[in-house]
Amino acid sequence: MYNGDLSQIELVQFDLDGTLIDSMPQLWQAVNQMLIESGHSSVEEQSVRHWVGNGADMLVQRALTHALGQAPVAAEQEAARLLFDAAYEDVASHEILLYPGVSDTLRRLHQAGKTLALVTNKPSRFVPAILAATGLEEYFSQVLGGDSLAEKKPHPAPLLHVCETLNISPEHSIMVGDSENDVLSAKAAGMAAVGLTYGYNYGKDIADSQPDWVMSDISSLLELLLPNEHKEHLNG
Template sequence: MYSGDVSDIKLIQFDLDGTLIDSVLQLWQAVNQMLIESGHAPVAEQHVRHWVGNGADMLVQRALTHALGHSPSAALQHTARALFDAAYESVASQEVVLYPGVIDTLSQLKQAGKTLALVTNKPYRFVPKVLAATGLDQYFSLALGGDSLAQKKPDPAPLLHVCHTLNIAPAQSMMVGDSENDVLAAKAAGMAVVGLTYGYNYGKDIADSQPNWVMNNIAGLVELLRPH
């Protein structure tokens, strides 16, 4: 649990989906393509919005469980995951929407001398394309996907890996995300955490996870981290 001084923060680690970009449209399209090709009916966007956050395997599993009424077999899961990946590959970087204030906030933090990194549970193969398509790639010193390490959030390992790689202590790092996975990972890593209210958190209030700060707009980071 973080108990430091926010003025000591040098490194800010960001989640991607639901934090910097609203990617539900693309994920919804890919999920429905996978379901249709698997012989099931497509689902409403709102379903997918509640299923996002634990990586592609869990997204596919939740969609199949919804369609079948029970958990899929390992073989079906494997086949469906391949279908999802192929579908998402074709739409992942198309018309991706950035949340308000993202570019300006990242730019100001960078100008203030902060080191920025990305830690997402999205499979890494999709990450560089999405970052390039949105212009986000220029801001991050390091980017990790959900399969970059053996563990993914809510395990603290990816956050600690970023700290180790960039040689900045966890006590001087902050995690910014929209789901309890981000909060749990940050707390376990001993770093500060900001919870954003507008993303994907399985229909729950991010405040319930008790991050150090709750924000309705990512632009609040600039004021929080400004030297006083």
């Protein structure tokens, strides 16, 4: 568990899906459109919820494996991925839901001088429109998608790349996410991790991944990282 000085945390890196936004309605719609156009039956939202977290390729692979009863061959995977991308692009930034407290938390961390970055396994082509639609784009000094580098979470490379680019050491950074991928990536990068309980984690308890802190409300970050400002806000 974390035994450093929280006042030295300069950089807060965030996951996107299941952490800042509830993108499940859009992902579910896109997966079902892909399955139907591939000649398969649609699925319930709960199934898709358990398939999200490792990027679009794995999401498509899991959906096809469910539909076929076996792993898809390369041609099936490639064709389905194209269908998914087209379907998701149509809906990705429509009626996006922010989780409670997200806008206020990002705004107050940013105003307090913290550097914020976004590290998602979502393909980067979809991210700008989502950030623009939610009004979050102004808060992030750097944004990485799942295809921005050769590796994605749970590999530490994306988190370390952000640290290197922004010239902030990993021990002065913290990762905030809803999935074991976020926690594993942070641990491998040598930084602290916050696990959120409300997102998508394959049906598992995020506490099982042993993040340094488990939170049910993203606003709790303010109490953790800005204790003095948080007290003033509550008293003000």
